[in-house]
Amino acid sequence: MIEVCLLGTGGMMPLTNRFLTSLYCKCEGSGLLIDCGEATQIAIKKANLSVYDIDYILITHFHADHISGLPGLLLSIGNSEKKTKVTILGPKGIKEVVKSLRIIAPELPFPVEVVELDKKEGEIKLNVFNIQYYELKHKMICLGYNIILNRLPEFLKQKAIDNNIPIKYWNKLQHLIECEDEITGVKYTPDMVLGEERKGIKISYFTDTRPCDNILKWTRDTDLTICEGMYGNTDKSTNAKRYMHMTMVEACEIAKETKPKNLWLTHYSPAEVKPQVYEKELKKIYSKVKIAKDGEKIKLVFV
Numbered sequence: 228m229i230e231v232c233l234l235g236t237g238g239m240m241p242l243t244n245r246f247l248t249s250l251y252c253k254c255e256g257s258g259l260l261i262d263c264g265e266a267t268q269i270a271i272k273k274a275n276l277s278v279y280d281i282d283y284i285l286i287t288h289f290h291a292d293h294i295s296g297l298p299g300l301l302l303s304i305g306n307s308e309k310k311t312k313v314t315i316l317g318p319k320g321i322k323e324v325v326k327s328l329r330i331i332a333p334e335l336p337f338p339v340e341v342v343e344l345d346k347k348e349g350e351i352k353l354n355v356f357n358i359q360y361y362e363l364k365h366k367m368i369c370l371g372y373n374i375i376l377n378r379l380p381e382f383l384k385q386k387a388i389d390n391n392i393p394i395k396y397w398n399k400l401q402h403l404i405e406c407e408d409e410i411t412g413v414k415y416t417p418d419m420v421l422g423e424e425r426k427g428i429k430i431s432y433f434t435d436t437r438p439c440d441n442i443l444k445w446t447r448d449t450d451l452t453i454c455e456g457m458y459g460n461t462d463k464s465t466n467a468k469r470y471m472h473m474t475m476v477e478a479c480e481i482a483k484e485t486k487p488k489n490l491w492l493t494h495y496s497p498a499e500v501k502p503q504v505y506e507k508e509l510k511k512i513y514s515k516v517k518i519a520k521d522g523e524k525i526k527l528v529f530v
């Protein structure tokens with residue numbers, strides 16, 4: 228099970244009634260944050276979530292609305308008396324950017340590791356979270372992220388019995404650890420006790436981009452897709468192209484192909500005072516679309 232909270236839904240600048248787009252996920256006690264614009268630490272408190280739990284911070288790109296909240300957040304995490312490592316990941320250049328921002332947060336009571344994701348696409352395992360990343364199409368290098376929770380195949384007791392597997396190895400084999408009997412040298416492998424592969428949970432997060440092939444390639448069949456819908460007003464499609472953003476209609480057109488179970492739009496332009504007014508029309512393009520609000524939450528479980 229993974230708990231997901233979209234802390235804010237704004238783009239460009241925080242408003243008095245709208246925090247900047249940032250996603251907080253928690254699974255098995257470990258917290259992961261994507262993007263950290265100004266005031267993200269306040270949005271976390273408002274959503275009744277804990278900065279202490281944050282172990283990973285993924286940054287999409289270096290525009291201020293996605294990273295300027297980082298030093299304040301790190302200081303808040305420090306105040307929570309966290310002692311364990313926080314890993315910050317982002318596109319090429321993240322080490323330099325974090326180093327500069329940390330001039331005002333130099334001393335922290337926990338170790339910070341910064342990881343540069345310098346390939347065009349790739350995968351990285353962060354504890355329970357399997358992360359996929361890929362390049363988007365924005366004014367600077369910008370990464371889209373998938374969070375994937377794998378699900379272990381079912382343990383089949385009868386299969387273990389039929390294969391004469393000693394009970395003392397059942398638990399390890401169930402958790403994909405191969406075993407070898409010290410006396411007889413007989414080897415036991417996980418497939419001797421496990422059933423078919425099972426579908427896990429997939430969440431896609433992409434914002435600050437024009438529609439592009441990589442979105443179609445990487446974000447199919449998710450349980451939840453969170454993506455930008457900067458402009459609801461279709462008159463603004465020229466602006467979307469000029470500033471390398473996406474309209475709500477474009478986001479829904481993409482979803483028609485990629486088929487997410489849930490589609491949350493976010494990163495609204497400050498000019499969109501009531502983005503909810505577009506929802507009804509957008510549902511005609513993709514019925515599962517939601518104009519997400521700040522603090523929107525969902526719990527996703529294995530089915």
Ligand SMILES: [Zn+2]
Pocket residue numbers: 238239290292293435494
């Ligand atoms: Zn932005």
Ligand SMILES: [Zn+2]
Pocket residue numbers: 288290365435
């Ligand atoms: Zn941007």
